[in-house]
Amino acid sequence: MAMTRPAVGELLRDWRRRRRLSQLELAIKADISTRHLSFLETGRSAPSREMVLQLADQLDLSLRERNRLLMAAGYAPVYPETPLGEPSMSAIRAAVRQVLTGHEPYPAVVVDRGWNLIEANTSLGVLTDLVSPSLLAPPANVLRASLHPEGLAPHIVNLGQWRAHLLHRLRRQVEASGDPMLVELEEELSGYPGDDSDGEPILVDNIVAPLRVRRGGRVLSMFTTVATFGTPLDITVAELSIESFYPADEVTARQLRDVPGFALSTS
Structure with missing residues (x-):
């Protein structure tokens, strides 16, 4: 039809x-x-x-x-969608790389509108080395890698709290965009095992809820910030987000500074 x-x-x-x-x-x-x-x-x-x-x-x-x-309405589209690898996007690529490398030794990741991994710094290995390689094969989806039973989920101490946080963010995106791809992703992730509540939330100085990951017998406690490009006129640029992880305590900061660099391929 x-x-x-x-x-x-x-x-x-x-x-x-x-x-x-x-x-x-x-x-x-x-x-x-x-x-x-x-x-x-x-x-x-x-x-x-x-x-x-x-x-x-x-x-x-x-x-x-x-x-x-x-x-x-019968008019030509106004906004281009330029592949990130095009020469005209060199300034955008350079800016992204500067943010990623400048954030070392803490993890940082770049995703598109569907939460697919575009690029990451080497420090993300502190999290991805706990994830099944099959979930990291391109195009890797960072939400799937986080909440899948073979992903980071079994290592997240406050899984219920973190899962509820990620699903809430995704549902807000679905509500704002109506994107069928995000609707499908939300349905998939909601079906993964894990309680949406985890008792009283664990806060950093009563300000933010951290991601707490058990790694090597120790617990890394981190919170995240999200950065986007201001006043974009290209769809690709508008849909890029940089999520940066920060240590929520000094113990985690020391551990991250002591971890050797991890090689991560996103190609």
Whole structure:
């Protein structure tokens, strides 16, 4: 059967409802009349290219979804999706590498929108050497490698807490993006064994919940930060995230500084 592309009005209505906005609320944000918005959603009026981008901005859509909305309205996509290996992306690659190497001796990883491993520093080996090699074969998915029974999960001391944290982040992504790939990933990960609760959360100075991994008879306690590129105009760049691990205590900091470098291939 031939696949039909959703009409632009249908997409606008779906995204408005996903953002929990009434027609009146979105119309006010976009500085248009409710009647005009209603006509756009029902297909009685066709939006201009500028109107599509204006509504996409007010709906806080990703660059990928903005292109999809434009194509549904009959316009050419605006935002390119350049492979990271292209010469024009050399500055982006250099910036990523600088962040990764500068974060040594602590682990750091770069992922795409689907949590697939793009690149990592050598210190990530302190975690990946506990994971089955089959889960690290490209394209390795860092969430799958974390929560799979043959992944990092058996070594995570606070697995229930960490699993709940990762699934919560993933569900928020699903809610915000509606990405079918993430929906499928969430269904898979939710089926892995492990309680979503782990008693009282263990906090670092009552601020953040750490990842606690048992390795070599010792427990490494780390928390993470996430960095993205500001004001990206390319889909590939917009969907890159750098997750950096930091020691949550001085004992972990000393252990990480004492661990020899690990070689990790992501090609």
